[in-house]
Amino acid sequence: MALIKKPGTTRSIGVGRPQEDAEADPQGTTVPGAGQRTVAPVMQPGVVLQGRYAIEDTLGIGGMSVVYRGRDLRFKDVVRPCAIKEMYQSAPDSNTRLLNLKNFEREAGLLATLQHPAIPRVYDFFEEHGRVYLILELIQGKDLETVLDEAGGPLAEERVARWAVQLCEVLTYLHNQQPEPIVFRDMKPSNVMVTPDERIVLIDFGIARGLVRTRGTVIGTEGYSPPEQYKGIAEPQGDLYALGATLHHLLTASDPRTETPFTFHERPLRQLNPVVSPELEAVIEKALSYDMKTRWASADEMRQALLQTPTLRSQSGASGAAPAKGATPRGKVASTELVWRFTCEDEVRSSPHVSNGMVFIGCYDTNLYALDAGRGEFRWKYATEGGISSSPTVWNDIVIVGSEDGAVYACDLRRGTLRWTFRTGKPVRSSPRVLERVIFIGSDDQHFYAIDGLRGSQIWKYRTWMPIRSSACIAGDSVYFGGGDGFVYALNMKNGGVRWKQRTQQPVISSPAFAENMVIVGSMDYTLYALDSEGGWPIWKFRTNHYVNSSPLPFGTRVFVGSVDGCMYAIELKNGKPGWKYETGSQITSSPRIEQGRLYFGAADGCVYCLDVANGALIWRYETGGPVVSTPAISEGLVYIGSLDHAVYALRA
Amino acid sequence: MDMNESDTSGQPVDPPPAAGDDAWWSSTAGDLDGTRPLDARSVMAQSSLPPDRRPGDTEPLEELEGPRETPPAPLAIVAAAMRHIGQVRQNNQDSVYTLISSVPRDEGDATLGLFIVADGMGGHDGGEIASRLAITTIARHIIAELLAPALEGVINVSLQALVVEAVQEANRAIWDQARLTGSDMGTTCTAALLLGRSLYIGHVGDTRAYLIGPAGIHQLTTDHSAVGRLIEMGQLDPSESRDHPLRSQLYRTVGQHPEVSVDLLFQPIGDATHLLLASDGLWGCVDDDHLARIVQGIEAPNRAVRSLIEAANRAGGPDNISAVLVRLA
Numbered sequence A: 001m002a003l004i005k006k007p008g009t010t011r012s013i014g015v016g017r018p019q020e021d022a023e024a025d026p027q028g029t030t031v032p033g034a035g036q037r038t039v040a041p042v043m044q045p046g047v048v049l050q051g052r053y054a055i056e057d058t059l060g061i062g063g064m065s066v067v068y069r070g071r072d073l074r075f076k077d078v079v080r081p082c083a084i085k086e087m088y089q090s091a092p093d094s095n096t097r098l099l100n101l102k103n104f105e106r107e108a109g110l111l112a113t114l115q116h117p118a119i120p121r122v123y124d125f126f127e128e129h130g131r132v133y134l135i136l137e138l139i140q141g142k143d144l145e146t147v148l149d150e151a152g153g154p155l156a157e158e159r160v161a162r163w164a165v166q167l168c169e170v171l172t173y174l175h176n177q178q179p180e181p182i183v184f185r186d187m188k189p190s191n192v193m194v195t196p197d198e199r200i201v202l203i204d205f206g207i208a209r210g211l212v213r214t215r216g217t218v219i220g221t222e223g224y225s226p227p228e229q230y231k232g233i234a235e236p237q238g239d240l241y242a243l244g245a246t247l248h249h250l251l252t253a254s255d256p257r258t259e260t261p262f263t264f265h266e267r268p269l270r271q272l273n274p275v276v277s278p279e280l281e282a283v284i285e286k287a288l289s290y291d292m293k294t295r296w297a298s299a300d301e302m303r304q305a306l307l308q309t310p311t312l313r314s315q316s317g318a319s320g321a322a323p324a325k326g327a328t329p330r331g332k333v334a335s336t337e338l339v340w341r342f343t344c345e346d347e348v349r350s351s352p353h354v355s356n357g358m359v360f361i362g363c364y365d366t367n368l369y370a371l372d373a374g375r376g377e378f379r380w381k382y383a384t385e386g387g388i389s390s391s392p393t394v395w396n397d398i399v400i401v402g403s404e405d406g407a408v409y410a411c412d413l414r415r416g417t418l419r420w421t422f423r424t425g426k427p428v429r430s431s432p433r434v435l436e437r438v439i440f441i442g443s444d445d446q447h448f449y450a451i452d453g454l455r456g457s458q459i460w461k462y463r464t465w466m467p468i469r470s471s472a473c474i475a476g477d478s479v480y481f482g483g484g485d486g487f488v489y490a491l492n493m494k495n496g497g498v499r500w501k502q503r504t505q506q507p508v509i510s511s512p513a514f515a516e517n518m519v520i521v522g523s524m525d526y527t528l529y530a531l532d533s534e535g536g537w538p539i540w541k542f543r544t545n546h547y548v549n550s551s552p553l554p555f556g557t558r559v560f561v562g563s564v565d566g567c568m569y570a571i572e573l574k575n576g577k578p579g580w581k582y583e584t585g586s587q588i589t590s591s592p593r594i595e596q597g598r599l600y601f602g603a604a605d606g607c608v609y610c611l612d613v614a615n616g617a618l619i620w621r622y623e624t625g626g627p628v629v630s631t632p633a634i635s636e637g638l639v640y641i642g643s644l645d646h647a648v649y650a651l652r653a
Numbered sequence B: 001m002d003m004n005e006s007d008t009s010g011q012p013v014d015p016p017p018a019a020g021d022d023a024w025w026s027s028t029a030g031d032l033d034g035t036r037p038l039d040a041r042s043v044m045a046q047s048s049l050p051p052d053r054r055p056g057d058t059e060p061l062e063e064l065e066g067p068r069e070t071p072p073a074p075l076a077i078v079a080a081a082m083r084h085i086g087q088v089r090q091n092n093q094d095s096v097y098t099l100i101s102s103v104p105r106d107e108g109d110a111t112l113g114l115f116i117v118a119d120g121m122g123g124h125d126g127g128e129i130a131s132r133l134a135i136t137t138i139a140r141h142i143i144a145e146l147l148a149p150a151l152e153g154v155i156n157v158s159l160q161a162l163v164v165e166a167v168q169e170a171n172r173a174i175w176d177q178a179r180l181t182g183s184d185m186g187t188t189c190t191a192a193l194l195l196g197r198s199l200y201i202g203h204v205g206d207t208r209a210y211l212i213g214p215a216g217i218h219q220l221t222t223d224h225s226a227v228g229r230l231i232e233m234g235q236l237d238p239s240e241s242r243d244h245p246l247r248s249q250l251y252r253t254v255g256q257h258p259e260v261s262v263d264l265l266f267q268p269i270g271d272a273t274h275l276l277l278a279s280d281g282l283w284g285c286v287d288d289d290h291l292a293r294i295v296q297g298i299e300a301p302n303r304a305v306r307s308l309i310e311a312a313n314r315a316g317g318p319d320n321i322s323a324v325l326v327r328l329a
Helices: A094-113 A144-151 A157-175 A227-231 A236-252 A278-287 A299-307 A310-316 B040-046 B126-151 B159-181 B226-232 B288-297 B301-314
Strands: A053-061 A065-072 A081-087 A122-128 A131-136 A192-194 A200-202 A338-343 A353-355 A358-362 A367-372 A378-383 A393-395 A398-402 A407-412 A418-423 A433-435 A438-442 A447-452 A458-463 A473-475 A478-482 A487-492 A498-503 A513-515 A518-522 A527-532 A538-543 A553-555 A558-562 A567-572 A578-583 A593-595 A598-602 A607-612 A618-623 A633-635 A638-642 A647-652 B078-084 B094-103 B110-121 B189-195 B198-204 B208-213 B216-219 B263-268 B274-278 B321-327
Touching: A053 A081, A081 A094, A094 A122, A094 A131, A144 A192, A144 A236, A157 A192, A157 A200, A157 A236, A157 A299, A157 A310, A227 A236, A227 B226, A236 A278, A236 A299, A278 A299, A278 A310, A299 A310, A353 A393, A353 A633, A358 A398, A358 A638, A358 A647, A367 A398, A393 A433, A433 A473, A438 A478, A473 A513, A478 A518, A487 A518, A513 A553, A527 A558, A538 B159, A553 A593, A593 A633, A598 A638, A607 A638, B078 B094, B078 B110, B078 B301, B094 B126, B094 B321, B110 B126, B110 B274, B110 B321, B126 B159, B126 B189, B159 B189, B159 B198, B159 B263, B189 B208, B189 B274, B198 B208, B208 B288, B216 B288, B274 B288, B274 B301, B288 B301, B301 B321
Parallel strands: none
Antiparallel strands: A053 A065, A065 A081, A081 A131, A122 A131, A192 A200, A338 A647, A353 A358, A358 A367, A367 A378, A393 A398, A398 A407, A407 A418, A433 A438, A438 A447, A447 A458, A473 A478, A478 A487, A487 A498, A513 A518, A518 A527, A527 A538, A553 A558, A558 A567, A567 A578, A593 A598, A598 A607, A607 A618, A633 A638, A638 A647, B078 B321, B094 B110, B110 B189, B189 B198, B198 B263, B208 B216, B208 B274, B274 B321
16 A cells, blocks of 8 residues: 555655644644654753744644744843744655755745735744754634634634635735745645734745746645646646635535545535525635636635625625625515316315326315316216225326225226226225236235236236235336335236335335336335335435325436425435425425426425425425325426315416 | 216226237236136126235235246355555555355345455554454444344345445444554445345445446446546546556545545446456556456456456556455356
């Protein structure tokens, strides 16, 4: 294994710098973690260098230097504190030692030529007893990493914006040095001090250097370093990227060193901290552009932009009163247009199916209804001998639905005349699924049936231990469904032979979905399962706070599902991690449907919801007169759904 | 609905049999293959079986209910692992692990495999200790949480979570040990759990998992180096990764921080013939196509693995070389 393999920092040139978990000290070296083995030769308090600089305390020990708090004895009447940075060499390799020494000398030489309130002043530089020392202005205060740690969360926008302006100023100063710009190259919270009066000071110039436009050594700190630094390019724009990364860290408390490099755009600032203004987010986003050319052209340009962000603009008082925060009128939630409503004689728990310009839906008044999709006019109905909670489906020219009377009915699509019935022993609450000419459906009689769609005859049946209310999912030559016995079943579609069954802790009423070799289904054990479609083993589980009777809908890289806990969840297919959730405050057993980037579902509060599928933001909400357990169907810009208020609704999507 | 009332007698309307119908079910449907008009009463009769048998009823089920699925034969897999010190290093900081077990299941036994390569780093003996701790912790965790219950016929744990937890537990074990001894040790770790015909791969660092099949060699994992990330973003050419001076600089390792985020891949094996786990001492010296040629050219995994290690040594063997090769078919 290469010795270079150390996470956290790319300062690999024999510097042996401690890892990122080490605390930063106030003067630009780092204090190694307790586990650090290297022991620096620390001088004891009382030692005096050059007859002038007395050691008082150790501030920090880094990979190649120790920083002490000291006192300049030449000022006898006043206490003039200073920082004493001592370089020591631990690297066994003489080339490395030489390089280290050069770095140290460069830092000293560089600092000596600079004069800026945000850069520590150099008082002295000398060699004594074979060691090299740098005497620096002692900066009172804390570094930003410490400030962030102590805050335990994101820092306030205004405070960070003020620091950002100061950092832009000092970067402008460095970048405008002649004959060559100086690139700081290691901007990060631990290299920025903030004094008690909120003044910013850059520390640790160990690697800042004049710009030489050739492929150089890659130096910087992973997580903050710009991508081009890995190609050996160090331009002033690299400092702006690192500044952007630093600000992102301060405003989100999300440490870029523990994230995948260059993923800031995947973790938008305001998604992690919605309180940040969009204006400041935009400034930082531009600094974090992957491409150097699309970042701010200069630190000064970035500074100008920062000054226009709300917290600083309102402070400067130049512009009129900014809108007070949180004063956005919380007006009525947007609703949508009711296109038509059709009233039946009992609750509508069934979900609509739209086909051939008609909406088919079952009702507890025992009827299967066919309505005109555009105007909601009655076309026909077919009366079964029990209520209908099963949802109809259309195959060729027949509509198929199950009934509480125990039968599965097939009616002529246009006239509603009966083609065939298939009787089971108990109510049929599962909904039919069709592949080729075979209809798959479960029954409360504990059987799962494959029925010939042309004649209504049984092809095979499979017996479980409890009623089957889940509806099938067909993928490959397997058919998947859940059972009241808590099992999820995978059967051979051709003969009903069991391929696998996987137990959940409670009955499964939710209907499975298939995506990326996974069978995804909810259970009354509060969990959404993603099962290996070939073996049934749980790949991941996502736990909600109540029954998951809603049926999952995979879409894109996510799967969407509701829970009786009141939330609609967007869950990553890949790993079962939550993307977003929307809280209705009311039970959800309806299943989501997605059309044109919008997600629709109903809830027990009587509302039909329309959310932005990307982020779960509410677009509109329409209130019906009763709980909505029906799953919407969307067609031609209309959302069809049933309600327990006995009506079927067509709403503008 | 008046016009329908007369039709609710339940008499099915016989459609004409579909001509030339050779749908998949027609062969298994026996006398229901569409050649004989169906009597509605026979349908009724079918459903008159007592529907309310209770759970726990001893009556056999599937036997009654038509054909039983012929269980697919479990995967006949063979694995070989090897680690080699290479030509330059003074010690071998890599660790490898393999386990293959069958798991009994009513519907046919399944194969369970666990394959791990860990590439340790850190001064003194830290690298060896870290990589060894990684494989032992992960193996112990998976044996206890998955294999032992599976032998009892229960697999109810979330497999992604299991693999992630196992690697995180290894992370804690190494971190704790490092704090105790003042070491900076850490390790890469790529752990592949095979269950049935799917792989669950937990991954931290730059040890790689490859699937090799008719379509060639496919790298499943992404190296946790800035270089790897730049390649993933299309900013560096993959061929540059072998020579980049910072290739080995990892932003994520096992054991060097109190917490670690673990990449998890779910990968059905499909028609792949081999799974290969390789430390950077192997993939850094032997390019992907060469790896695939060796693996596909040698039937026995143990000889193929030896040949892989030899190839890396011929290329200079600058680092420890480790590989686990699993023949899946």
